[in-house]
Amino acid sequence: MSDNIDNQKSLLIWLDDSNSDSQENVIVRQELCLLNSNFKMFQTKNECEEYIKSQSADVHITLIVNGRLGHQLVPNIHDLTQIIAIYVYCMNQEEHKKWALNFAKVKGVLADFNELRRNLQPSHTDTCHYSIVSELPTTDTTKTVIIQIESTYELDASYFISDTCFDCFVRMKMDLTEKDDFVSLCQDALQRSENLLPILREFQEGYDPNQAIFWLYRHPFFHVFIDNMFKLAHIDSMLPCRFFIHDIHKQFEQHKCTSTIEVYKSEIISKEKFQKLNSFNGKIIAMKSFFLGSTDRNTALLYMPDISSSNEYQRILFIIEANPQIENVKLFAKISSLTKKEDPNDVLFMIGSLFKITEIQNEQDGVINIKMSLCGNDTENSMKALFDQVKLKYMNDNRELDAIDFGQILFEIGHSLRHENISDRGEKYIVSYAEKLPNDHPDRLRCYDALGNLNLQKGNLESRLNWLEKSFNIKKERLQPNDPNLIDSYQNLALGYLHKKDFTQALDYFTQLLGLLKQLYGDDHTCLTFCYNYMANIYENEQRFLEAISCYYQALAIMTKNNVDDIPSFAAIYNNLGKVYTCLEYHHLALGFYKTSLEMKLKYLQAVHPSIAITYQNIGLVYECMNDIQQARENLEKAVNIYRQSSNIEQSCITEIEEIIRNLPTSPT
Structure with a gap:
């Protein structure tokens, strides 16, 4: 049967x-x-x-x-x-x-x-169910067998993703349901391997956070399972393990080595893989899993099998100098007291440890010695700066991280790498967290605001506005009409609709924001200029020029009254007034505002800046309308000369102005 x-x-x-x-x-x-x-x-x-x-x-x-x-x-x-x-x-x-x-x-x-x-x-490929573990595991302890993961050693994107996730997990708040999620994940991976299910039940019933490292090496399944997830940067699989990582890291902190030690690790690798490893001589390599060695050289060599009958493999002994005082170095610890094993010499290095290969010696007695030193950073790695920037934004202090922080970190990593799967995973993680929250939970607001910001970065204006509206509706229910916490919502919604070119909605939110700011800070506070300028731009787009002029004058009056020392802002408003008066064909007024704007720009910009050229161009066009051909020609030629010196100006722009100059009459009409 x-x-x-x-x-x-x-x-x-x-x-x-x-x-x-x-x-x-x-x-x-x-x-x-x-x-x-x-x-x-x-x-x-x-x-x-x-x-x-x-x-x-x-x-x-x-x-x-x-x-x-x-x-x-x-x-x-x-x-x-x-x-x-x-x-x-x-x-x-x-x-x-x-x-x-x-x-x-x-x-x-x-x-x-x-x-x-x-x-x-x-x-x-077409017929089998693939588990989440799709890489071969490394082996346990110093007992070396001929099974090795095909490791790239490079500090590539997968390394930095896993390293960032690891750093997040040790800072995240723990959820009581995480152990059950981890067990379920293991059960799914094991499928019909009934011989391992008793070990899993033992873990479920007997796991103790203070014995995390013991459980890591209680059975090969656990450390292989964890190692593979981090090697592959498989985020969905890493998440249910975060309680385990958190507890392991805590034990590392409690038992970390505080002085320099020498550690030995024996391995058997194919000749092909050795050649690849040899290419990293003098460079930094990444261990994308937990790395277990021994302080006793003889112990490390004891478990290295004889392969004299094979010409396809090479026996390797890593000799590692590990100094815990090096800046940003990963933790390492002697773990014999934590694993209940007899060998007192076991040393465990944290996932993501970096080592610099300092020397690869010639083969002696069938073994090649590779000397390495534990190090903290690879300063020459260009990808590192990207991840450091994300970490600095969210992990620059010792505060706990939560699901919203982690989702935003994932999104920013994916967005920076242009890896949609990762950025989408970050967004979905926040959505999933929000769906589990009670309606009155304060984190709902944070979720909606975060999702709004993520969709802004994606350029998805509809989704951004949807999340911002949800956040705003909750705030209106909970807060008083004049609560300062409404300011960001009004502002973000106003800008969102403005980017969407829905000027009616944008103007409505800017008007409400202006009213709130006046209630809170009075009619003459400088924060009002933000609203007045944007409202003026909207009126200008809708050709409601008199209302635009009114808003610009309001902004100028507030800035003057408060002695605002911001020449670029004054120059921008004067330039915009010049544009509006040009549209109204009040050419003398337009010319005056343009010239005032030019005088201000020349105080803080180089004379060949494109913004200076734009103002000369505007002045030239006004003179053309006023039939002052000589002044029109002079200012337009100044604009062309500046544009020609700029590397980021389209040739079509220059050609267009040259065409205008050629079409100018030789004398006033």
């Missing part, structure tokens, strides 16, 4: 009779079941063969088998319709390639799990 295969009708089977509880097998088994929810493992050939033959013809089976058992099993099942691919996973490739060549469905004889995994993906 066959097991019930789900509607995807694909099956991944691993046959291996080695120790199923070994560190390597546990991790490989976990990765395979994460890769395909329909995963089965067998330790005997007969049981595996019987199971395969019991499956219906419409089930697609991919088989992974070690060399010895594969030699026995493959001839018996190769021609079955169900079998679509076979991979022989073993260390002795040359021996088993000899028989494997006789079977067309054997797609590879592989010793590197990374390579096996890459080969598995295309076969399952």
